[in-house]
Amino acid sequence: GAVVSQHPSWVICKSGTSVKIECRSLDFQATTMFWYRQFPKQSLMLMATSNEGSKATYEQGVEKDKFLINHASLTLSTLTVTSAHPEDSSFYICSAYTQGDRYNEQFFGPGTRLTVL
Amino acid sequence: GNSVTQMEGPVTLSEEAFLTINCTYTATGYPSLFWYVQYPGEGLQLLLKATKADDKGSNKGFEATYRKETTSFHLEKGSVQVSDSAVYFCALKKSSGDKLTFGTGTRLAVRP
Numbered sequence: 001g002a003v004v005s006q007h008p009s010w011v012i013c014k015s016g017t018s019v020k021i022e023c024r025s026l027d028f029q030a031t032t033m034f035w036y037r038q039f040p041k042q043s044l045m046l047m048a049t050s051n052e053g054s055k056a057t058y059e060q061g062v063e064k065d066k067f068l069i070n071h072a073s074l075t076l077s078t079l080t081v082t083s084a085h086p087e088d089s090s091f092y093i094c095s096a097y098t099q100g101d102r103y104n105e106q107f108f109g110p111g112t113r114l115t116v117l
Numbered sequence: 118g119n120s121v122t123q124m125e126g127p128v129t130l131s132e133e134a135f136l137t138i139n140c141t142y143t144a145t146g147y148p149s150l151f152w153y154v155q156y157p158g159e160g161l162q163l164l165l166k167a168t169k170a171d172d173k174g175s176n177k178g179f180e181a182t183y184r185k186e187t188t189s190f191h192l193e194k195g196s197v198q199v200s201d202s203a204v205y206f207c208a209l210k211k212s213s214g215d216k217l218t219f220g221t222g223t224r225l226a227v228r229p
Binding site for chain 2: 004006034041042043044046049093095105106107108109110111
């Protein structure tokens, strides 16, 4: 149990286009989802925290107009990178969290590698 | 603020060697501590955790003990395998639902 999927697993796009990444909790309802960005050989940087039905909370330095996050349901959150540029190329990872008897930790998706040409 | 410091890698070991990856933290109160593992091309998987002082987390032969007095959570394994080659992240969380604060990760390479 506690499986989180991401789609797509990798994407290549042209500079200036927008890319949407989906994060789904497959067998549990996630009240909170987190989006991370990972640079090569570096740690994960938290970008934003989203709670179902409310606006995402962005970390300092993260452009909310560039990285649009929607958490429309308890099993789906999306990250849209708008007007992508080569410097947005990175590995994006989501995690899902729900508090309860069975689960009280974050479960991570497999990540999405974005390459902007 | 909260922070996690890990030893820099990469760490290269021969199969069956003993592994230690150091992790120290800075936080107020009593955070929960975690070790995550990331295999090549994959996302993070929880390896083990400890939620209070003196707790020992263990999984797949790995162990880490929550040391409040030294603010440490070092990861150990008595005999590593080639399949343990991955990046290991130490992390802390202040409370349920709070965000995780990660260390920079330590890459482990195990030679046959």
